[in-house]
Amino acid sequence: MTDRSRRPSSVRVPSSSGPRRGVAAVAVLAAALAVGGTLPASAAQAPDSPSVSGSGPRDAVRRGLESLVRDEGHPAALASTVGRDGRTRNYTAGVADLRTGAKVPVDGQVRVGSNTKAFTATVVLQLVGEGRVGLDSPIEDYLPGLVRGEGIDGGRITVRHLLQHTSGLPNYTDYMMAEYAGETSRHTYYQPRTLLDTAFAHKALFAPGSAWAYSNTNYVLAGLLIEKVTGRPVAEQITRRVIDRIGLRHTYFPGVGEEDIRGAHPRGYHAQRPGDRLEDITRLDPSWGWAAGQMVSTPGDLNRFFSALVGGKLLRSAELAEMRTTVAVPDGTGLGPGVRFGLGLTSTPLTCGGLAWGHGGTIHGYATRNAVTDDGRAAAVAVTSLGNGTPDSPDPAQALVDAALCR
Helix, strand or coil, X not given: CCCCECXXXXXXXXXXXXXXXXXXXXXXXXXXXXXXXXXXXXXCCCCCXXXXXXXXXXXHHHHHHHHHHHXXXXXXXXXXXXXXXXXXXXXXXXXCCCCXXXXXXXXXXXXXXXXXXXXXXXXXXXXXXXXXXXXXXXXXXXXXXXXXXXXXXXXXXEHHHHHHCCCCCCCCHHHHCCCCCCCCHHHCCCCHHHHHHHHHCCCCXXXXXXXXXXXXXXXXXXXXXXXXXXCCCHXXXXXXXXXXXXXXXXXXXXCCCCCCXXXXXXXXXXXXXXXXXXXXXXXXXXXXXXXXXXXXXXXXHHHHHHHHHHCCXXXXXXXXXXXXXXXXXXXXXCCCCCCEECCCCEEEEXXXXXXXXXXXXXXXXXXXXXXXXXXXCEEEEEECECCCCCCCCCCHHHHHHHHHHHC
């Protein structure tokens, strides 16, 4: 299927946001949930010689993981790939725990941040296919009286605007994440309505449909939409309609108050400021991300999910075509050249030609970059600390995804 284009009259992104270090930096660190750079670890923290395990020869993926640990300062890096031959390969580098030096679990669980948005968008589009949600209906029809503020009118913002980040709604993480990594805030439980209160205290960024700006607020509303239409919790709907349907054995939506990661996982690390020592931030309450960024998965499960999604196993052809209808993303967002945004899905041009589809995610302690192709190739890379690069600087983990898909 080709990448159809829908372009708003102008494209803009606020200075403090941008996916991938926007779907990354927007949703975590003073806003981040999707793809970013790296935080350097001190020489005492980073392993001197990265250990890399996995099947196959010492290929580009193995060398890339070594570089993510050795040169970019991540304590650990994990990857899972599906090649042109259909074979799955898993790789690890570094250490799972800086204190003990424990080995990195192969295909270990990590927090996947804004990849959650693709799961949420999938459920919304399933409801569209069932005739229960209108893609171009205003969110006011489903959540009356909720979406209000200076320049904000739920009667003018459609479900499509929410899923494609063309709503103009302020991004709540721009106003609450600077202090989140503190010992108290990271263990705070946030209700979805509290997140919306933070967003709607600020004026709209632009008129709905006139521009593009990444906002986690859009997907909190999408989660509430799912709950209103189905009468059931969003976590249950994602689990039943997506996770269980395609057999993702290591993927889940954490429960209310759940702060630990259930399965085998590397520890996640965070530095409060560039140059500070990395501290273990594995245990935290991810409720501030909710339907925009709360989930846990593995590189292998992310490949299975996006392959099933793009392969038509989760959506009817009409809704999948809508999901793959993209708008341009401005430069300076950290997504890279040529990236376009669909409905919870991005298209990325590959250096070897063609497009790859995915999302990516970042949350304190973990960053994931991933993409799949229409012919069955897939690659997902996870690292266990965030980045301090600028939105314009290259993303080594994303480059490694491209290398894995193009090898």
